[in-house]
Amino acid sequence: MKEFALIFRLNNTTDFKPSPEQMQERMNWLAGIASQNKLADKGNTLLPTLAGAKTVRPNNVISDGPYTEIKEFISGYIVIRTDTIEEAVEIAKSNPIFKIGGNIEVREVLKRD
Amino acid sequence: MKPIVKSSEELLPHLFRQEYAKMTAVLCRHFGLAHIELAEDIASETFLKASENWPINGIPQNPTAWLYTVAKNKLKDYFKHTAIFESQVKKQIIASPISDQQDFEFDPKIIADSQLAMIFAVCNPGNPMENQICLALQILCGFSVGEIANAFLTKTETIKKRLLRARNQLRKDHFRIKELNEKEIRQRLETVLRTLYLLFNEGYFSKTNNQLIRKDLCSEATRLALVLTDNPLTKTAQTYALLSLMCFQSSRLEARTNPEGEAILFEDQDKSLWDNALIEKGNYYLIHACSGAEVTKYHLEAGIAYWHTTPTDQKKWEHILQLYDQLILIENSPVTALNRLFALAKVYGNEKAITEAEKVNDNHSNSYHALLGYLHAERNIDTAIEHYQQAINLTKSGTEKKTLIKEIKRLTKKKTHNKII
Numbered sequence: 087m088k089e090f091a092l093i094f095r096l097n098n099t100t101d102f103k104p105s106p107e108q109m110q111e112r113m114n115w116l117a118g119i120a121s122q123n124k125l126a127d128k129g130n131t132l133l134p135t136l137a138g139a140k141t142v143r144p145n146n147v148i149s150d151g152p153y154t155e156i157k158e159f160i161s162g163y164i165v166i167r168t169d170t171i172e173e174a175v176e177i178a179k180s181n182p183i184f185k186i187g188g189n190i191e192v193r194e195v196l197k198r199d
Numbered sequence: 200m201k202p203i204v205k206s207s208e209e210l211l212p213h214l215f216r217q218e219y220a221k222m223t224a225v226l227c228r229h230f231g232l233a234h235i236e237l238a239e240d241i242a243s244e245t246f247l248k249a250s251e252n253w254p255i256n257g258i259p260q261n262p263t264a265w266l267y268t269v270a271k272n273k274l275k276d277y278f279k280h281t282a283i284f285e286s287q288v289k290k291q292i293i294a295s296p297i298s299d300q301q302d303f304e305f306d307p308k309i310i311a312d313s314q315l316a317m318i319f320a321v322c323n324p325g326n327p328m329e330n331q332i333c334l335a336l337q338i339l340c341g342f343s344v345g346e347i348a349n350a351f352l353t354k355t356e357t358i359k360k361r362l363l364r365a366r367n368q369l370r371k372d373h374f375r376i377k378e379l380n381e382k383e384i385r386q387r388l389e390t391v392l393r394t395l396y397l398l399f400n401e402g403y404f405s406k407t408n409n410q411l412i413r414k415d416l417c418s419e420a421t422r423l424a425l426v427l428t429d430n431p432l433t434k435t436a437q438t439y440a441l442l443s444l445m446c447f448q449s450s451r452l453e454a455r456t457n458p459e460g461e462a463i464l465f466e467d468q469d470k471s472l473w474d475n476a477l478i479e480k481g482n483y484y485l486i487h488a489c490s491g492a493e494v495t496k497y498h499l500e501a502g503i504a505y506w507h508t509t510p511t512d513q514k515k516w517e518h519i520l521q522l523y524d525q526l527i528l529i530e531n532s533p534v535t536a537l538n539r540l541f542a543l544a545k546v547y548g549n550e551k552a553i554t555e556a557e558k559v560n561d562n563h564s565n566s567y568h569a570l571l572g573y574l575h576a577e578r579n580i581d582t583a584i585e586h587y588q589q590a591i592n593l594t595k596s597g598t599e600k601k602t603l604i605k606e607i608k609r610l611t612k613k614k615t616h617n618k619i620i
Contacts, residue, residue: 117481120488122521123494123502126489
């Protein structure tokens with residue numbers, strides 16, 4: 087079994103706060119993965135708020151927020167466990183994030199140990 | 200909505216099951232487990248007073264608060280008047296400090312902590328599993344000896360013996376609740392979860408027909424598991440997985456028996472009776488159970504329960520079979536093997552499952568014959584009836600017998616119907 091990180095991206099910070107229905111939809115999606123025993127890590131949400139996000143660049147340049155040029159930010163991640171990247175992509179496809187214009191990056195995890 | 204007017208005869212047994220254990224747990228913090236009888240005496244006397252007082256004076260506005268006030272006063276009396284006890288306490292103080300009687304309060308935090316300590320005390324690996332469950336039912340859930348015997352379909356004498364042995368074991372260990380340290384908690388957590396799991400199953404698959412007891416058993420086990428998620432040391436992935444399993448299973452409690460207490464087969468259940476709030480809680484806890492590499496039997500069973508509550512998915516049985524394949528590697532029990540065969544039949548058809556079942560060849564088990572009966576029912580009614588008959592002879596459960604007899608009647612009817620055609 088391989089592990090893949092699913093990295094969620096959104097374009098608009100106003101989409102970040104989900105409605106109860108969206109929340110429920112997300113939870114159902116996650117529980118579906120968990121109940122196939124394919125959820126390796128439930129992951130976390132990454133806050134895009136000004137107070138909670140900074141970007142550090144060379145020469146001590148620090149900017150507010152997670153983004154500067156592209157108006158796209160990472161909103162969270164989870165790690166799933168599948169045999170192939172194709173299977174991971176299939177799982178990602180059914181996420182409700184696409185309804186609000188978000189996208190998902192699927193990346194194989196290389197374990198450090 | 201109609202106001203629910205309860206008489207004290209109705210309210211007291213329920214309150215007893217709910218509050219007796221909490222009360223005893225808090226009292227035990229002061230006495231130490233070696234003197235659990237003292238704690239139980241005070242709790243019992245409190246309920247006795249309620250049973251005398253309430254029918255005459257009516258049920259107090261806040262019955263629980265009433266009970267705790269009485270318990271508190273009784274404890275004070277104990278400290279004041281019982282000289283013998285006083286001297287025992289003094290001896291104890293030298294051995295291990297007993298908390299000051301002044302700070303004796305029944306606030307929710309102390310109740311939760313005391314109960315947690317109590318769970319760990321009761322789940323003593325020195326006791327055989329059966330005895331542990333009996334003790335857990337009595338001390339943690341406030342079940343009477345009669346009710347425990349009823350749940351196990353055993354004589355009250357047997358239960359009394361089991362309880363006595365279990366209590367002696369606890370006393371022999373000189374177990375004191377306060378002494379539990381981090382290491383011990385981690386070591387025992389597995390036993391604790393196992394006990395709660397069995398406690399829940401005792402209610403869920405109970406042999407007793409008493410609906411109230413079954414539901415109380417399930418909700419008590421769930422409540423205790425919830426207590427575990429309040430403590431950083433005990434809220435592990437495994438604990439969340441178990442809690443998730445309990446929520447998923449409980450969501451179908453209403454639907455899986457008819458008012459007469461007979462089991463309703465999964466396919467015939469009225470799905471509108473499923474509790475959606477509990478299903479959502481199950482989802483929530485299941486997600487929380489997935490952090491880290493740990494996959495336990497509770498994870499897999501929760502997964503299976505999830506698919507049972509998600510009737511729309513086309514690949515449901517494929518998922519369930521996969522989970523059973525993994526589960527059987529972790530814990531190869533006859534029950535798991537049979538459940539796996541059922542899933543296998545759903546995916547690959549009854550014929551294939553029959554061939555596999557014959558390899559298992561668990562002739563002494565009623566469940567084995569019940570499954571074979573089910574698998575043969577479509578094609579070979581006579582063989583099916585034969586297996587059902589054997590299952591009836593082997594089972595100890597009255598409800599199962601009833602369900603099986605019904606099934607035989609249905610098949611016999613079908614047979615004669617086929618002949619006529």
